[in-house]
Amino acid sequence: MNTTIALSGKLSIDSDIDTLTYDWKLISSPTNQNSSVPSFENNISTIVNPSIRLDQSGEYIFSLTVNDGTVDSVSDTVTIYVGILQHKGYVYGTVKSPFTDRIWLDRNIGASRVCTAYNDTQCYGDNFQWGRNADGHEKLSSATTTTLASDVNIVGASFIKNISSPRDWTTTDSSGSIRGSNWSKTDGSSVCPVGYRVPTINELKEETIDSSDYTDGRTEAFNNFLKFPSAGDRKGSTGINGSRGTYSYIWSSTFTESSSKSYAIFFLTDTSHATNIYRANGNSIRCIKH
Template identity: 40%
Template sequence: MSGYDVKLSGQAPYLPWAKIKGTYYHWDATTGPNIKGNILGVDIELTPSVSFEFGQENNNTIDATSYGKLTVKLPLGNKQKFTNFAIASKAFKDSSTMDLGALAWVERSNKIMVEGEGNIPTFTGGMFRGLEYQLVTSPNPPHRVWLDRNLGATKVAASSNDSAAYGDHYQWGRAKDGHQSLNSSKATARLSTITADDKFITTFSDWTKVDNNGALRVAAWKDGGSNDICPVGFSVPTNDELHRETLGTTNNNFGVADALSSFLKFPAPGIRSSSDGIYRNVGTILFLWSRTRTAANNNKANSFRIHSGGGSIHPVTVPMA
């Protein structure tokens, strides 16, 4: 059977980090059962370790069969990790023939992140770690762009005690490792690292034995840092950035009602105590972390304490959340 094939390669505009390879195969028509006429396939290489191929296969009876294949070579190559990659199970359920129309991506932004390689687009709103976020622009100069809700919140706050808007409770400088969850387990033993633990540490001294001056955690919470908890292009705000949007707008007379009515729509989740892990002041006080240390030689971070009578900046030992 004679035939020919055509192969193309390039990049897609919404997948600038991915390699795209297209192949078209054609065979001369031949009578008989199960004679394949042509195949059109596209192979998307997300990283050297992960690729996805899909296409359509036609035979001489003009029957069309769609196919799709996800290939993952484990372990992943250097500096590669999964971030929010999923395909709807409907596409593969109870069928030997996959319907490409049933494919559904979790989000259009990057599914596989290659750290340090560049070309990773800044988050523009949508799904992040399974939750929906939109962007809001500050009315205050220099008009920074913020997420429209707390990390981990399922909605924008409608009231100060809107529990669905509370979001996660982080200890300062920590990653999204499970400790920030509402009912995460507790432990009293301090960590010997600044990463990799799912328990909320209850101790007044510090939740880690290392990083005595807080410098490692300041770097870890930056955009792209080792404990980065924000979407690409975003980070936990500095003291100055947070002050400009809160206390700085009212000469420090910025209370819980002001927080809710601001463009950031802050609720008042209270605080999870660093001494016993119990939640206190829920619905009445708002605590906000900044990414700023109080000084270069101590392990205290600036937090904002906002209540009904106004707000203030507190140097807080880092176990607080």
């Protein structure tokens, strides 16, 4: 990515109509070892409308201080989002697969940043019960209930516990077809931003390595271009969040009608593989572009 954006300080005024000078500064930019420091065109950062080249997706914050020849103004800031999406209060960048050329979000749904390590708590994101929308249940601190939902689209904000077979969070849609369709929506009404959806298990497998020979599956998952964290999970039987920094499940939209389970990719210390698990469990989601 190589994007040029124009900043503007033309609304700055001085009551004495003094000549103003401008001082633009870059306050923060995305953290990426492959990126260069953004530079103002012709290295000019002291004009009213400078341009600057940005080489990667993410959030950039600039400040402007204006001087009337005597005193500086209070600095103002502007935030620029480049190549990223905003969805339900979070921002997301994108990454392109070196294996399939598909476009993915650069972090889990609900994560505040791209992972810096497999146990980076700020990139864990939310834990969704399979097929549920972002209704509040996915948050770490959400309340729990044992009352099963009778409508998969009108549920409430509580995480639903179920210790009885088939350990689902709803009494309807036993096959999973309705919820699988919900998670495949690309209109932004489900868990993913507009134009994105929850991937199938095959799409996840094509981007990861299915292997039982890993020395440390957590590290392999983090080293993947998707930078998966070991976010742990939330147990469908107890509602307890656990094993954060130890392993992770990444939900897919693929379901198995015969067993009332759904598929996820599982990362542990010595393995990475596809598995089908109970739908009441709360796990991570990574969205793919449709």
